[in-house]
Amino acid sequence: MxxxxxxxxxxxxxxxxxxxxxxxxxxxxxxxxxxxxxxxxAMTHKKKGAYFNLGGHALYHGDALSTFRELGLQLPGGQPSVDGYGIWKGKLSPLPMGVKSLFTTPLLSWKGKMELGAWLAKLGKLDTQLYDNMSLREWIEGNVQDPMVRNLFYSLLRTASYVVAPDLQAAGPVLQQLKHALKGVLYLDRGWxxxxxxxxxxxxxxxxxxxxxxxxxxxxxxxxxxxxxxxxxxxxxxxxxxxxxxxxxxxxxxxxxxxxxxxxxxxxxxVEVTAACLDVALRRLPEPKQQFVYGLDQTVFLSNQSRAAYLSDDGAQVITLLKYQGKEKDARRDLQELEETLDLVQPGWRNELVEKQYLPNITVCHDFxxxxxxxxxxxxxxxxxxxxxxxxxxxxxxxxxxxxxxxxxxxxxxxxxxxxxxxxxxxxxxxx
Missing domain, CATH: 3.50.50.60 (FAD/NAD(P)-binding domain)
Known part of the structure; x- marks a missing residue:
């Protein structure tokens, strides 16, 4: 004993x-x-010189990052640019993530641009605890007027939480997570x-x-x-x-x-939350500008984490794709959707492939x-x-x-x- x-x-x-x-x-x-x-x-597997996490990982400016800093962890890595694209009806369009893209994106009407601009200005001061007992759908439908701005909010909040359950998810905590995300995220060298x-x-x-x-x-x-x-x-x-x-x-x-x-x-x-995750290491990017993509009318997400962190000993670009899953899961169909997303964003990627990892049903969290x-x-x-x-x-x-x-x-x-x-x-x- x-x-x-x-x-x-x-x-x-x-x-x-x-x-x-x-x-x-x-x-x-x-x-x-x-x-x-x-x-x-939080394990990382090394395959052919590339560092693959178990699913998509990013450190927000929340409790974990402050805890690790307080403990004296070095956490080498970098903060990626938020400039990105959205997938809408099978096409890529610049996302309104900054002043320039907000006014030039074809995704939003002028009225929608004005509404999103107003939200970006006031989100940082939003008292999210007021919405802890309200569903995410109830909050979005009751507070966001423009239909495309609603789609954008659903996408951003889904990415911040990995959850596809707007009628079940509490709005307050995920809105707080979005506030953390707007301060930038940290991608870690050699993975988590x-x-x-x-x-x-x-x-x-x-x-x-x-x-x-x-x-x-x-x-x-x-x-x-x-x-x-x-x-x-x-x-x-x-x-x-x-x-x-x-x-x-x-x-x-x-x-x-x-x-x-x-x-x-x-x-x-x-209520368990799961995702399908495809990681690929590519010798080069066929489309170097298209490294960060949100699905607006489908529950997918793509990020080239190598744009901010050291994730390959051979200079390969390590890209993570996620399919946020609800109750319906199909490993083959989800992989097909992720590969089709990669075809759209990085056409010809198969010719540059060094290694890949597919996790068809990884647990993100066991409750939320x-x-x-x-x-x-x-x-x-x-x-x-x-x-x-x-x-x-x-x-x-x-x-x-x-x-x-x-x-x-x-x-x-x-x-x-x-x-x-x-x-x-x-x-x-x-x-x-």
Whole structure:
């Protein structure tokens, strides 16, 4: 039996963040990851000199970026230009992303240009929390007048969140994410795997014990208190605090009698978000100007991340294409749609192909902020003292990786506040 103050289950971004902050607070911390590598969906695979992420990744000016900066991560990379194109009825047109393109784009009428210009001016000051309980469709249809400006908003907000569910998605959080996006995004040199390596190094420097290739099979609790973690190889880890950074369904499976706890509610209300992703490394771009494209009447997105980051040892251009998926998924059809998008944007790309990666149904997040949520998950499981959850699905208003880091810090903050409350009665005891 090993004994720690804090045991973290899962070695993705949330798990690494939680482990680092717990260790920084002076807690003996162990992190257990079932795979050989850390990072989860933030891994990067190198193929023929090109660095491929697991799906499209970009760091917004949100909680994750500020957290990583606060931890001292270097995060080498660059901020890409926002100049781009939109696909409408099978044709490419410049998107109105700046003053010049706003007035020259053929996509919008003069009235539409004026309305979009007004929105771009006031979005930065918008109090998005006012719309946390309103669906995205309700917000767009009630606030945006011009039909093409509506299409543009649907596209921008879909790209910011990866979600294709305007009747379900809560408007406030995704509008806040769009505000972050308008400040620019960061593409990372050598992909997000390089960021994971930095997080791992920070964890080791803080004294976190990292165990890989060992699957947690149960989180034992007794008399309303978390007791220990049981691993597949028989190892038992006793801990005062256990942080689960697994998906909600896995957390539910790991905890005996979870159906009697909030874990059941969180599992039942979760709505998974998926995408089909095609990455290609090209020797050169047939059309060098067309590197950033939004689908306006189809749920696709294209970005040449090499325009801002080092993603190939051989000088290849690494392009990511996404098909944001709803309930209907068809791997072959989605690949065809992505390849047809590439045909439109970079005709002749097959003659320049170095390597490609197709992920037909990758999980983007296991839940998101939607109007049918009964409650926001975590950080604590109320029925079991010492048990916590974190991950992109445990959002309290944040999206994607911002939710991963924010929820991880919430879990650690809850641990520290709980211990502080336990000490306070003794420290302030009055002797009469």
């Amino acid at each position: 090993l004994k720690f103050d804090v045991a973290v289950v899962g070695g993705g971004v949330a798990g690494l963040t939680a482990a680092i902050y717990a260790a920084r607070a002076g807690k003996q911390t162990i992190l257990i990851e079932k795979q050989e590598r850390l990072g989860g969906r 795997g390089a960021m994971v390596d930095e997080l791992k190094q920070k964890a080791l420097e803080q004294g976190v014990q990292i165990v890989t290739k060992n699957k947690v099979i149960s989180v034992e609790h007794h008399e309303g208190k978390a007791r220990h973690v049981l691993c597949g190889d028989g190892m038992k880890i006793e801990a005062n605090h256990i942080i689960l950074t697994t998906p909600p369904a896995v957390a539910h499976e790991l905890v005996p009698h979870a159906e009697e706890t909030a874990l059941h509610t969180w599992k039942e209300q979760a 902020m939607h109007v049918k949520r009964q409650e926001n998950p975590g950080p604590a499981v109320p029925e079991i003292i010492g048990l916590y959850v974190a991950g992109e699905w445990a959002a309290h208003g944040e999206l994607l990786v911002d939710a991963a880091t924010a929820s991880a810090k919430r879990a650690v903050e809850h641990i520290l506040s709980l211990e502080s409350e336990e000490r306070t009665p003794n420290e302030h005891r009055v002797i009469v």
